Amino acid sequence: MAEQGKKVGILGGTFNPPHAGHLLIAEGVRDACGLDEIRFMxxxxxxxxxxxxxxxxxxxxxxxxxxxxxxxxxxxxxxxxDAGGISYTSRTMDILKEKEPETEFYFIIGGDSVDHLGQWYDIDGLMKKVSFIGVGRPGSRGITQYPVRMVDVPQIDLSSTEIRRRLSEGRSVRYLLPDPVISFIRKEGLYGSGKTES
Structure with a gap:
């Protein structure tokens, strides 16, 4: 159970795989907005x-x-x-707010998502349930008619797609991914990296 009045940032994504860019965004937002915790979802x-x-x-x-x-x-x-199936942020926030009514939730999105916020499922309802924090991303404008607090965090032009491509080509991903994640990917043979026993 969360503490009363706790400020929690939610960073959703596929995390396929989670990379240095995700960690930079999470820490940058936590620091800039004075959040107590960042949850990766x-x-x-x-x-x-x-x-x-x-x-x-x-x-x-x-x-x-x-x-x-x-x-x-x-x-x-x-x-x-745990729920499985297709995820909609509005429904997820309903469940989280019911479980933790005292927690202040903040949903963290990249500038590319800010640009397309109007296309989100039940966006008007969602705006009443959670505050949005946006971070700039290379190539995005970060402009929307909806209330989003834009936060300046270090940007690196890095995507999970690019990392999967590098892995499939046998190229280095050192410093792009945390070492334990690289070890897991190699052990599981993910993204065409080839399975290893180490």
Whole structure:
């Protein structure tokens, strides 16, 4: 059970795999907005990315746990993974607010998501349930008619798609991913990286 009045940032995503960019965003927002905790929330099957990649939900969850393991201000939110199926942020926030009525929730999104916020499911209802924090991303404008607090955090032009491509080509991903995540990917043979026993 969360403490009363706790400020919690939710960073949702596929985390396929979780990378240095995700960690930079989470820590930057936590610091800039004075949040008590950032929860990484892996999606089960996000509507716009269903069927992408070759890491299943338990593997993405485990990689995210490994990525955040050394930061006491980071935690995992399993709600969408445990529910399975397609995830809609509005429904997820209903459940979280019912479970933790005293917690102030903040939903963290990249500038590309800010640009398309009007297309989100039940966006008007969602705006009444959670405050949005936006972070700039290379190539996005970060402009919307909805109230979003834009936060300046260090930007790196990095995507999970690019990392999967590098892994499939046998190229280095050192410093792009936390070392425990790299070890897990190699052990599981994900993204065409080839399975290893080490």
């Amino acid at each position: 892996p999606n089960a099957v996000p509507p716009h990315k269903a069927g992408t990649g070759d890491a299943d939900a338990p593997q993405r969850l485990r990689m995210t746990e490994l990525a955040i393991g050394t930061n006491p201000d980071f935690a995992i939110e399993r709600i969408e993974i």
